[in-house]
Amino acid sequence: MAKQRRKRGTAGDKTICLPIADGLDYATLVDDREVFRQYLDEQIAAHPELFPEGIEGGYRFHGWVESSRQQIKTRRILLPRTKEAYQLRPDFVMPYMSETAEMADKALYLRKHGLGFEGIAYVLGRSEMHWYRLCQSLGRASIVGTTVKRETALPPI
Known part of the structure; x- marks a missing residue:
């Protein structure tokens, strides 16, 4: 019997645009896992409407996406409860990088x-x-x- 493939959603539905404050070094932030987690927790508390339902149940880091167009790394998170992964894109780049x-x-x-x-x-x-x-x-x-x-x-x- 052939394996059934999971239906893939559209990228826009799985991208969260993070506000990055002026003066914040994004490259350093994204490379330091603990600092990034603290920053993300602050953003979730300050702007819960930007995040998907179920984020209050926790998340874990789920790899990287490296943009060859903009030469930046973005983190991905996974919501264990819903099994959905999201890319965290900084607000200083356009959608699809x-x-x-x-x-x-x-x-x-x-x-x-x-x-x-x-x-x-x-x-x-x-x-x-x-x-x-x-x-x-x-x-x-x-x-x-x-x-x-x-x-x-x-x-x-």
Whole structure:
């Protein structure tokens, strides 16, 4: 009898975006397991809405993901109760590690002022298709799971 494969979810559902404070050295943080656990526990206490249900039952570290695009390491956690693994992505990189948030912000600024993708590639580097795909990917994010902390931040109806 053939083995049944587990159905794989989408990556966006299994990624938690961690807020990384200015001045915090992310590379050092992610390399030190105990410091990272303390930081993660603080973030869970401060922002429980960013984490999946069941995290209060505990978690354990579950390996690494190394991004060849951004040259950073991210940790993964496993929730033993639900058997689900999540990647912990820092907030200074875009989803799927496509670009840093700072560079994406610059590209969007240039785009807003009418510069084409060829011009953005000339100014910021990479190819024009890279910037085109990055701008197009911004429309893929689901607003259903978006966390809004202040009612005043919502757009008018």
